[in-house]
Amino acid sequence: MAYGSRAVLRGVSCAFPPGTISVVLGGSGSGKSTILKLVGGLLRAQAGQVVVGGRDITSLSESQLYGVRRRLGMMFQNGALLDSLSVLENLSFPLREHSRLTRDQIKTRVHERLAAVGLEDVDDLMPRELSGGMVKRVALARALMQDPEILLVDEPFSGLDPLSTKLIEALLVRINRTRGMTMIVVSHHIPSTMRMAGHVVLLLPGSVVQGDPAALRSSEDARVRRFLTEDTDASEQILAHTHEFEAGEHAPVRRGGA
């Protein structure tokens, strides 16, 4: 895969186990988000194969890809909420497009999903009126609206304070456990990654290392240890101030919350 003359993801081969949270790690520009876009069919691989649910999607037309995407949900880094629609309309949107549910049924489903991410009373808010953490949670709720089999999550912790980071992490873990959903998470955040991931894919220059977090921690590859340790040290310092926070203790946050 290349952007113009700049090649990314040359010779990369990785798999994401079903029902598991897989986290893709790597330096900036290593192609982490590109992997998500390839899985979602938003980018076309110039060579090789991208297999989703046993089906090679590299040769599918755009209209065929829409069929594949109905089984996927994606939480974008900056939310990608439709800024002309309210929160309720944003979350209703995929169901209005693809289901025959009545308006009341859709509204009920929206409120269920919002409650699942700890939000209520935000129906009429516009995306510009939401805080960074709320945008992420609304985006997560929207990605879950159609009960996807695979959830793609792009940088869920970027730009968030430590409390919001832990909250999003807890939400992802809970969704994975309760629904058995396959998740592919792109992240820079090593502490969260090591807590939540069942499988880690680390993109290094010229190679890919993958396995469970414990195996990566004890890897004999110095580059792997350095990548995990340096980031962990920096992040642990921040998280040290948030030890009183326990995932799952948060009551639903009303307007103005993170």
Next chain:
Amino acid sequence: MLRLLRRLGRPLGKVIEQLGRIAAFTGHILAVTVHPPLRLREFVDEVFKAGVLSILIICVSGMAVGMVLGLQGYNTLVRFGAENSLGAVVGLSLIREMGPVLTALLTTGRAGSAVTAEIGAMKATEQLDGLRMMAVDPIDYVIRPKAWAMVVAMPLLSALFIVAGIAGGYLVGVVLMGIDSGTFLSSLENAVDFDDDVAGSILKSVIFGTLVGLISTYRGYSATPTSAGVSAATTSTVVLASVSVLIFDYFITALWRV
């Protein structure tokens, strides 16, 4: 010679490539147009943005142009003792030429540039990718209503411009210069033919609306997803659409004598 051909060939190739892309883009819009859902709500919203929000600038500009035409026309015609034909001069100038062309130029600057900027911003903030991940075609949901709204709004705005212009010409000719009101109106009524003049004016407006709608949506959709890219796309919409309108105006006039 070979070098010259090579030098000419590259930009020519790019132009042909762009034309091909625009043709494919147009084909895509037409293809989604004949498929349900109709997206009436989005279409009405876009007609409101392109049409209703342009009414003030169209009326003010039309009135000003009509007043100038009335004044210049009167000063010219009075030399030949033909000032009683002022209604015909003002009416025909506005209906056949100035109404459709100036409306298209004004609408390009006000609504066309806004359309490009809005679509470009949606692209830069991944809203279009968000739609694709929800298995919704952005050309169907975003582009189609905007392009068709321009086609529908343009003749209506042009008609408004012409009416405001005739009112401006009447004000100058009758109220300021003292031409008899009945003479002005009968001259206008006798000179204007529906088939030759009014239908031709509508045809021009529809073609200009199609041009502005296509160019503004295409430039937004193909914009580089950065703030500089969106800015460049907006500028190029205004330039390209304005020049295209003027060139097409000549050919429509020459080919169909309207």
